[in-house]
Amino acid sequence: MRSLIFNRFGEPSDVLTLEDVPAPEPGEGQVRVRLGARSINPSDVLTVRGQYGRRPKLPATPGYEAAGTIDAVGPGVTGWQVGQRVIPLGIEGTWQEAIIAPAKALMATPEGLPDKIACQMLANPLTAHLLLFDLLDAKAGDWVVQTAAGSTLGQLMIQLAKLNGVNLINVIRSRGGVEALKAAGAEHVVVTEDEDLAARFTEIAGKTPITKAVDAVAGETGGKLATALGFGATLVVYGALSMQPIPLDAGRLIFRGLTVKGFWLTDWFRTATRETRDKTLGEIGKLLASGQLVPPVEAEYDLADVQAAIVHSERPGRTGKIILVG
Known part of the structure; x- marks a missing residue:
């Protein structure tokens, strides 16, 4: 599968490369999510530059938001099955084709919400x-x-x-x-x-x-x-x-x-109770699914075009989110 990886901190154009890596297999209590869309947030780019509040262990893959479809389920997982559309919660490294997520760190994508909107939810x-x-x-x-x-x-x-x-x-x-x-x-x-x-x-x-x-x-x-x-x-x-x-x-x-x-x-996710988290996300999901809340999307880029996507995301006067697809 394709994965965007950086081995040192710096400008994305210098350190971020698209590599072909083996697709990960889910373990106990985990699922694999085939991602359809990922958002580019300032925090993602700052992470690559080493300027964000927390530095990941290298090598690393950027990205904190995404949406996709479960395509493999590990042992001991209940309540989720292959083919369900989901939003991973608090999973880092979304700028790749698939990720492994604990089954407890998933939210069902609200009915009718496309991935390019669902991936912006968090x-x-x-x-x-x-x-x-x-x-x-x-x-x-x-x-x-x-x-x-x-x-x-x-x-x-x-x-x-x-x-x-x-x-x-x-x-x-x-x-x-x-x-x-x-x-x-x-x-x-x-x-x-x-x-x-x-x-x-x-x-x-x-x-x-x-x-x-x-x-x-x-x-x-x-x-x-x-x-x-x-x-x-x-x-x-x-x-x-x-x-x-x-x-x-x-x-x-x-x-x-x-x-x-x-x-x-990040601190809110770390400290909020499961009940508070689910209630708040449920309210937002309803607003998004009903069209009362509409995150603007300005452009979509394939993972292979990430450099152009990042430049676009930092363009002054941008009026919508830049999405990575593929």
């Missing part, structure tokens, strides 16, 4: 849901701010906010992305290249202080956002697209009661 829809409702406890009528609003996750946040009556202010870097974001359903858009965040927040929300925000950019944008929030605000940081630290004012932390905390989906 990183973006799940993170958006957790950020909005678990970490910020957003309710109908609340005001929430998000940066990187044009990203796939940002667009899902727009959809979730609208479904639940949450007022969402969407912050993006360039004015060139405003129309596309409004076409995606955004009502309030703020552009950092030529607008002051605090002034625009007041213009949009009036005297209502903005006390709930999520940031995927960090750096200068994250610092400006922290400064523009109201008294007692919570800022959840879940990404660092700028690859720069957030400059924080100690006075605002002390005298304005600002709380800044991080979120890493």
Whole structure:
């Protein structure tokens, strides 16, 4: 089977190669999943570069999200059979044609959901849901701010906010992305290249202080956002697209009661109970299957074209996820 492998950390174009390896066989309590689609997330590329929060043991295969069909079942497995469509949960190394997964780390693909959508279920829809409702406890009528609003996750946040009556202010870097974001359903858009965040927040929300925000950019944008929030605000940081630290004012932390905390989906999977995990994923699966939540897909590439796919995934102004198929 084909597998994308890197033996050292570095730029994907230098270290990532497509190799032909034997298909793995499932052991006790395991199944083999023939993958139909895999998403490319920033964390995947950062892992290859050795810049992510956890480095895999080398040699390694990138990828954290995928969807496919069971094509072999190991001894002792009950409840799963060959031919069932599934989403592996928390299984690393998805950028290959097949993976081995514990039977307990599978979710049945919601009926009618194609692999190119199902393979996106974990990183973006799940993170958006957790950020909005678990970490910020957003309710109908609340005001929430998000940066990187044009990203796939940002667009899902727009959809979730609208479904639940949450007022969402969407912050993006360039004015060139405003129309596309409004076409995606955004009502309030703020552009950092030529607008002051605090002034625009007041213009949009009036005297209502903005006390709930999520940031995927960090750096200068994250610092400006922290400064523009109201008294007692919570800022959840879940990404660092700028690859720069957030400059924080100690006075605002002390005298304005600002709380800044991080979120890493890997930790959520590690600490959430099985009941919580299944309930949350079930809710998201229903939203995806019903079409109420629609992750945008911009392009699909074969595994052999991974270099072009990665370049595309990092292209400024991209409006949908890049998917690896084959």
